[in-house]
Amino acid sequence: MFDFLKKKLNEVVKKVTDKVAPKEKEKKPKPKKEEKKETFTTKIVKAFTEINVSPEKVDEIFQEIEIDLLEADVAVEAIDKIKEDLKKEIVGKSIKKSELEKHIKNVFKKTLNEMLDVPKIDLMKKLEKKPTLFVFLGFNGSGKTTTMAKIAYWLQSKKLSCVFAAGDSFRAASIEQLEEHGKKLNVNVIKHQYGADPAAVIFDAVKYAQAKKIDVVLADTAGRTHTNKNLMDQLEKIVRVNKPDLKILVIDSMTGNDIINQCRMFDQAVGVDALVLTKTDVSNKGGSILSAAYVLKKPILFLGTGQSYKDLHEYNPKEIAEKLI
Amino acid sequence: MLDFGKKITELISKALGRSTVDRETVESIIKGLQRILLQSDVDVKLVYELSNKIRDRCFKEKVQEGLTLREHVTKVIYEELVNLLGREKAGLKAKNRIMLLGLYGVGKTTTCGKLVKYFQKHGSKPALIACDYHRPAATEQLRQIAEKLNVPIHIDESKNPFNAVENGLKRFAKNDVIIIDTAGRDALDKELSDELKKIGKIAKPDEVLLVIPADLGRTAGQQAAEFNKLVGITGVIVTKMDGTAKGGAALSSCYATGANVKFIGVGEKLEQLEEYDPVRFVSRMLGMGDLEALMEKVKEAELDEDDAKRIMSGKFTLKDFYDQIAGIQKMGPLSGIVEMIPGFSSALPEDLVNIQEAKLKKFKYIIDSMTEQERNEPEIVNSSRIKRIAKGAGVSEKDVRELLKQYDLTKKVIKKVGGTASIKRGQLAKLAKKFGLKF
Numbered sequence: 062m063f064d065f066l067k068k069k070l071n072e073v074v075k076k077v078t079d080k081v082a083p084k085e086k087e088k089k090p091k092p093k094k095e096e097k098k099e100t101f102t103t104k105i106v107k108a109f110t111e112i113n114v115s116p117e118k119v120d121e122i123f124q125e126i127e128i129d130l131l132e133a134d135v136a137v138e139a140i141d142k143i144k145e146d147l148k149k150e151i152v153g154k155s156i157k158k159s160e161l162e163k164h165i166k167n168v169f170k171k172t173l174n175e176m177l178d179v180p181k182i183d184l185m186k187k188l189e190k191k192p193t194l195f196v197f198l199g200f201n202g203s204g205k206t207t208t209m210a211k212i213a214y215w216l217q218s219k220k221l222s223c224v225f226a227a228g229d230s231f232r233a234a235s236i237e238q239l240e241e242h243g244k245k246l247n248v249n250v251i252k253h254q255y256g257a258d259p260a261a262v263i264f265d266a267v268k269y270a271q272a273k274k275i276d277v278v279l280a281d282t283a284g285r286t287h288t289n290k291n292l293m294d295q296l297e298k299i300v301r302v303n304k305p306d307l308k309i310l311v312i313d314s315m316t317g318n319d320i321i322n323q324c325r326m327f328d329q330a331v332g333v334d335a336l337v338l339t340k341t342d343v344s345n346k347g348g349s350i351l352s353a354a355y356v357l358k359k360p361i362l363f364l365g366t367g368q369s370y371k372d373l374h375e376y377n378p379k380e381i382a383e384k385l386i
Numbered sequence: 387m388l389d390f391g392k393k394i395t396e397l398i399s400k401a402l403g404r405s406t407v408d409r410e411t412v413e414s415i416i417k418g419l420q421r422i423l424l425q426s427d428v429d430v431k432l433v434y435e436l437s438n439k440i441r442d443r444c445f446k447e448k449v450q451e452g453l454t455l456r457e458h459v460t461k462v463i464y465e466e467l468v469n470l471l472g473r474e475k476a477g478l479k480a481k482n483r484i485m486l487l488g489l490y491g492v493g494k495t496t497t498c499g500k501l502v503k504y505f506q507k508h509g510s511k512p513a514l515i516a517c518d519y520h521r522p523a524a525t526e527q528l529r530q531i532a533e534k535l536n537v538p539i540h541i542d543e544s545k546n547p548f549n550a551v552e553n554g555l556k557r558f559a560k561n562d563v564i565i566i567d568t569a570g571r572d573a574l575d576k577e578l579s580d581e582l583k584k585i586g587k588i589a590k591p592d593e594v595l596l597v598i599p600a601d602l603g604r605t606a607g608q609q610a611a612e613f614n615k616l617v618g619i620t621g622v623i624v625t626k627m628d629g630t631a632k633g634g635a636a637l638s639s640c641y642a643t644g645a646n647v648k649f650i651g652v653g654e655k656l657e658q659l660e661e662y663d664p665v666r667f668v669s670r671m672l673g674m675g676d677l678e679a680l681m682e683k684v685k686e687a688e689l690d691e692d693d694a695k696r697i698m699s700g701k702f703t704l705k706d707f708y709d710q711i712a713g714i715q716k717m718g719p720l721s722g723i724v725e726m727i728p729g730f731s732s733a734l735p736e737d738l739v740n741i742q743e744a745k746l747k748k749f750k751y752i753i754d755s756m757t758e759q760e761r762n763e764p765e766i767v768n769s770s771r772i773k774r775i776a777k778g779a780g781v782s783e784k785d786v787r788e789l790l791k792q793y794d795l796t797k798k799v800i801k802k803v804g805g806t807a808s809i810k811r812g813q814l815a816k817l818a819k820k821f822g823l824k825f
Contacts, residue, residue, distance in 0.1 A: 124417070127421075128420075128424065128430060131424040131425070131430070132424075132430050132604060133604070134427075134603040134604050134605075137425050200601070200626070200629065201491070201493065201626060201654065202490070202491025202492055202493055202599065202626075203491060204490070204491055231654070232496075232527070232654075233495075233496075233499075233526075233527045233528075233530035233531050233534075234523045234524070234526035234527030234528075234529070234530050235523075235527075237522075237523035237526040237527075238521070238522045238523035238524075238526075238527070239523075240523070241522035241523050242522055245522075286626065286628050286629040286654075287629060287630065288628065288629055288630060289628070313491065313601075315489065315602055315603055315605045316601045316602065316603055316631075317426075317427030317601060317602060317603030317604060317631070317634065317635060318425050318426065318427055318603070318631075318632075319427075319600075319601040319629065319630055319631035319632070320601070320603075322629075322630040322631070323601070323629070323630075326630070340489075340490060340491075342572070343489060343490070343572040343574075343605065343609075348603070349603060368520075
């Protein structure tokens with residue numbers, strides 16, 4: 062799923078290396094005078110085997126590689142971070158030419174590791190509280206309901222019981238969609254009619270879970286545009302009334318630069334505790350993960366990787382960074 | 387997003403502000419433009435193609451009469467952007483069979499409902515065929531929408547999309563518009579793409595519309611190309627335009643398929659579907675409503691030569707001041723426009739530049755409440771007149787005094803500008819044009 066980003070990143074490393082040390086200058090010039098050989102050659106050798114990069118040079122290099130990164134859906138803010146790091150690590154430093162590529166690769170690796178490194182949540186510990194309430198929120202069509210079903214399946218594999226709260230009372234057939242998942246997974250759905258107050262639906266689901274000793278309540282919400290004030294207020298009410306243990310933002314990994322706006326505005330409105338990135342099997346660009354991880358610095362619980370219930374992978378930043386460079 | 391608007395405004399004002407427009411200026415504008423477009427998720431190839439066109443036209447094309455080279459550059463950039471997005475408003479004439487397709491969660495089913503509503507408004511009798519038997523309750527969603535809109539829908543009981551199309555088409559032979567909803571799919575997934583191909587063969591649609599969300603990233607181009615290979619795309623619908631995303635992906639999709647955008651979805655309600663208007667789309671994508679206004683002004687701003695001469699010679703009345711304010715209000719938000727005008731933002735006193743739109747409205751009421759004589763000779767306005775005017779306009783006396791102060795300042799600036807410039811025909815017109823733009 063990261064093929065494209067990987068390809069672009071490697072191109073970028075190569076470009077930086079080539080730009081910093083153009084290849085044609087590799088021939089060693091012959092020293093003219095024998096007697097000065099010692100110091101002179103040492104100097105020359107040093108000049109051609111060690112490289113000192115100016116900040117201007119880095120800027121020039123970056124104009125080019127920026128486009129490569131943008132092509133991979135890495136958001137501009139994340140690109141700025143990469144740039145910053147690269148600058149710090151190569152400007153004004155003498156680096157042996159033979160080690161240049163390795164050095165730049167290492168800089169990138171370190172940067173990616175830092176960017177992908179998000180705080181972790183001990184999910185199992187969170188789940189010790191009975192019942193635990195997870196609320197799923199996000200933009201329209203990001204995959205909230207499907208993700209919920211997948212997480213129910215995952216919880217069942219951990220021998221935990223759950224109940225669905227049909228908090229999306231707006232979109233046509235959203236309740237039926239959840240009910241079909243419920244039927245397949247053998248999970249009950251707590252619902253009201255369409256147009257009902259989602260905060261109340263979720264409240265009822267929690268009460269139900271308490272009464273029936275169910276471990277986890279998974280609450281769906283309607284997809285919403287982060288710019289719609291009324292809907293964001295509704296979300297705020299859901300949170301205020303029900304005090305969820307985790308507010309999980311579901312983000313479509315195919316989202317472009319807007320991913321940053323979406324993450325930020327949901328976070329500002331209600332506070333996001335964790336992320337799930339969906340549809341990573343379709344998006345081969347992969348840059349969105351980098352952007353989301355870096356910008357929001359929130360725990361990423363899972364990546365959605367396909368259509369069936371088992372297609373849910375735990376987020377492993379090290380593995381991703383390794384794969385990329 | 388506002389950032390982008392500011393950036394592009396800065397870019398253009400750079401071009402307008404320099405005394406000469408050279409290759410370097412144009413290159414720097416193009417570079418900036420590239421970055422903005424890439425940030426809006428526009429395909430990289432497309433961005434380069436656009437840059438080349440702009441470059442070519444800026445240097446090779448003859449400058450249109452009446453325009454300065456700077457204005458020419460602005461015009462080229464704007465026109466190329468609009469060109470890229472299709473020239474005309476594009477709706478959809480009643481076509482018999484319309485098929486919608488796209489990735490997961492892009493809004494296909496909702497858009498089906500919106501299209502039904504659109505055709506109903508245009509006097510057609512649409513019907514729906516449900517072909518998404520993959521996503522749980524997708525058919526139920528479409529059924530609920532159909533019920534709401536009171537249109538017939540065909541759902542295959544055996545959950546077979548092919549039978550659904552075949553029987554649905556037979557059943558709706560008398561309906562003038564049939565809209566077919568399909569399952570969301572990854573165009574590269576073999577099984578799903580085969581299914582779509584087969585549906586396409588049975589349905590023989592007149593229009594195949596690809597649904598793309600505004601926030602989609604660069605996956606768009608590749609997916610659109612694949613979909614096009616499978617069934618041939620005739621148009622694009624961009625959904626979720628009510629968020630902060632700029633819809634650059636839609637451009638890439640159009641580019642990859644050769645199809646035009648037909649509609650944009652601007653909300654979750656069924657009537658929130660708009661016929662696509664390229665000019666507004668560019669404005670939205672680049673946040674440059676200002677630029678549009680600027681272009682209009684470039685065309686319109688030929689201030690009457692007599693007026694210009696009179697103003698420059700120092701006869702600047704409150705009535706002129708009023709006209710300028712009215713002009714600004716017609717143009718919309720003030721912010722951004724000021725910076726576009728080279729030389730002017732620095733020549734004007736700070737607080738005049740920062741006049742809020744609300745305040746401008748107040749000024750307008752005040753001037754409306756004055757007598758003709760007061761407008762022409764503001765000097766005669768004394769404190770008792772101020773009292774009367776304030777009452778008439780429903781503002782405080784302080785507001786009236788402020789207006790008079792602003793007028794005085796502006797008049798001084800104009801005198802200065804007019805005085806230092808040699809009153810040659812061309813230059814005067816240019817100054818007036820600048821003035822018309824700013825104010």
